[in-house]
Ligand SMILES: [Zn+2]
């Protein structure tokens with residue numbers, strides 16, 4: 488999923504506190520909604536409830552009928568609910584028992600209601616590791632009990648796009664579950680846990696069990712010796728960072744600027760380090776993130792706090808010019824400071840004005856173009872939606888800078904090589920951005936805290952980057968990994 492390094496402030500009028508755990512029967516009676524937009528959405532139990540179990544040749548270890556899942560309950564509200572345990576609905580499906588999931592920046596877009604076609608009760612989440620506990624008869628490369636990691640981008644595996652290794656971007660069947668599905672009747676490819684918009688409401692994996700369609704293509708078996716914490720990153724973020732670095736054509740000896748030091752920004756920094764970048768400058772306005780990156784990636788990483796008058800006495804642009812007078816070979820934009828929210832042009836202009844007044848970055852994309860050398864490249868990993876005003880087109884054309892959008896990463900093309908060539912030999916360690924571990928039951932509070940940037944305030948010394956979310960099926964934390972911690976709900980006052 489596309490990622491931003493900065494949390495984005497939401498609309499305080501549209502949020503409510505998550506509600507406590509409530510039985511599914513209550514939800515079906517229509518009293519589950521908590522957000523202001525609740526009445527305009529239909530209530531659906533789960534996306535798979537409507538489909539009968541595909542019984543022929545199915546092998547199963549599941550005994551439970553219901554499970555706990557984090558469900559969308561209106562703008563700015565998620566809640567833990569008891570829902571049906573998923574089941575195989577096609578011969579190509581599997582169901583896994585979740586042993587680890589996570590919270591991604593992309594989940595916050597859904598939480599805020601930025602995504603179209605959300606329905607009450609949609610199960611959140613798109614990163615998971617787990618154990619195969621139900622197996623459709625057509626799945627030949629997996630066994631019950633196998634440990635697997637699930638791709639957030641689901642593809643059929645057999646269309647021309649998937650055969651070319653373009654799943655996630657060009658699967659011919661991706662998206663058929665939503666509006667297109669109504670036209671063509673397909674219902675098994677798209678993004679996991681991304682509501683009903685172009686993804687058919689495939690249930691997410693912030694749940695004790697998750698159904699994976701077209702499983703032969705959409706899970707990777709995790710070898711013994713690779714921890715759940717490590718494997719979890721192959722669902723999305725480690726692969727997203729790798730894809731951007733490969734796609735933009737990074738070469739050994741390049742100079743690199745990375746604006747946005749969230750988990751994906753730091754994973755990009757680690758990848759370009761692995762691939763031999765000559766100079767890596769990492770930028771953020773949160774000092775604890777920069778300190779964390781230097782501690783984990785070593786002193787060769789140069790960190791600049793864009794809001795610091797010490798770091799940038801004459802402004803950010805001037806500082807970048809002083810660092811690389813001829814410009815950086817490649818700049819990565821992960822800051823998402825100026826995302827035009829849906830119909831949010833007014834707030835964008837306000838944000839631009841506020842940002843221009845201080846020492847901070849006026850517009851991360853323009854800053855990247857400005858900081859790049861003539862003929863250099865800019866990689867956009869931040870999450871943009873719709874049109875963008877104030878884009879410096881003149882600067883782009885004058886300098887001959889190449890702008891790269893990367894699309895959804897083709898996870899299935901890369902994950903095996905990342906695992907075998909980089910992770911297992913110890914050349915790349917995605918857990919360097921794993922900072923916290925929480926129980927699934929704590930996730931609604933974590934959404935709230937992330938939304939209100941509460942955690943950023945509480946974590947001055949230790950930033951919150953990537954979290955591992957455990958379920959009742961998880962093993963104890965692996966050696967050296969974060970122990971489980973409690974999440975604290977915010978006091979409800981959005982970060983100003
Ligand atoms: Zn993600």
Ligand SMILES: [Zn+2]
Nearest residue numbers: 643646649658
């Ligand atoms: Zn396909």
